[in-house]
Amino acid sequence: MKNSPEGLAGYRRGVERIHGTWRAFLDKRAERLEQQRRHGVAAERVAENILEDLFTQVLDWPLADLNNQVGYADLLLSSLGIKYLIIEVKRPGALAWNRRAVDRALDQALRYAAEQKVLRIAVSDGCMLYAADIKGGGLRDRVFVSLESKEPPERLWWLSLHGIYRMRVDTRGAALDLLSRREGPVSAETPPTDDALLHPKYKVPARCFAHVGDAGNTASWKLPYRTADDSPDAKRLPKAIQAILSNYRGTKVSGVPEKDIPDVLVRLAQAAMSLGRMPHQSGNTAAVYVQLEAVLRQLGRLDEVLGA
Structure with missing residues (x-):
């Protein structure tokens, strides 16, 4: 397919890395979520730690390129001073089964991206990760993955250090979705906030x-x-x-x-x-x-x- 990255050596190395580290990532993620199983809830910081593991161990981002709380953004990925991705993070389980919560998180990420002139956004709760390009006055799907998947998600490469700046043409499998609800403790729904920006005439975000x-x-x-x-x-x-x-x-x-x-x-x-x-x-x-x-x-x- 035209513009396919499969012929790139960097893509092949990236996919090999995803396959080679995914099992260890899942094991460490389970350890980080132990407090959720123990107490029924886990703090947002747990999801941030899971994402740190994802981007620095499964993917190839240096730890120094992950920036916390830049402006209002929970997590900002940058390299050589260029801001590539803003991630709005919620506590584990707050997004994966709740479309309204996902939409609110996307609204937040869009505002923060506009403030910092960043062209890509993502939302995650440590259970799912959805990323999109801001293009043509809206969002274009880039990546959707379950962070609980037993199979290494090769499409994560599009969020790697060498994939993030490339345009993804074939976006099959990248559309936002909800995960199938699992058994066990799930974080309560994130309560609606009253700071959502609404259009003064149409009253919608x-x-x-x-x-x-x-x-x-x-x-x-x-x-x-x-x-x-x-x-x-x-x-x-x-x-x-x-x-x-x-x-x-x-x-x-x-x-x-x-x-x-x-x-x-x-x-x-x-x-x-x-x-x-x-x-x-x-x-x-x-x-x-x-x-x-x-x-x-x-x-x-x-x-x-x-x-x-």
């Missing part, structure tokens, strides 16, 4: 917009298309699509840079797919979705939607 210029500036949030519970908004979605397609190839569309429009259209089409509105899903779909499919085919981006 940044993730509900198809394009976000700056996660800390609501004026830059354009094209609302999801509800507060992160499900596609059936009323606003076609309006968001039409707002772009009616002015397609304009310099800017509702404040959205032209270079970001293909990513925005993919984002909107993926939401339409989840509602079953795309032409191949329904013989009686609205014209706006037919037009959307045609434009995506023209842009060479339709496969990203059909394979979602």
Whole structure:
């Protein structure tokens, strides 16, 4: 596949390292989580320690490149002064089985990334790890792994020192998911916080917009298309699509840079797919979705939607 890293010597070494260290990582992780099994809860610091083991032992990051509490960011990975990844960390079990908690953590990470001009974010609770690139005014899946997996997750290489700066084209298996609930103690749900930034008009966070210029500036949030519970908004979605397609190839569309429009259209089409509105899903779909499919085919981006 084009842009596949498999031909790189650095990729092969990285994958060998993941395979060679994964068993020891799982054993050490189990030791760190012993207090959760003993007391029913573990502190956020335990998850931070698990991630430190992951990035410095399974992956190839020097310990000196892991930075704690830079600004409001729990963990920042940098190399030679370049900031590569901000990670929002929650206590063990707080995210793995709770989509609302994951969404809140992503909102936080997006704001911190905007403040520090970082182009990649991740969230983790020591049980799961999800990372995404900030691209085209939204998030593009980069890596999703269960940190409980018995099989070494080779896709972790995309978060390694030599993989983090490369664009991942084939994102199969990278979409955010929830883990199957296991037996045993699970951390209580992280209580909602009242500091979530909401749009003053629509009363939803940044993730509900198809394009976000700056996660800390609501004026830059354009094209609302999801509800507060992160499900596609059936009323606003076609309006968001039409707002772009009616002015397609304009310099800017509702404040959205032209270079970001293909990513925005993919984002909107993926939401339409989840509602079953795309032409191949329904013989009686609205014209706006037919037009959307045609434009995506023209842009060479339709496969990203059909394979979602």
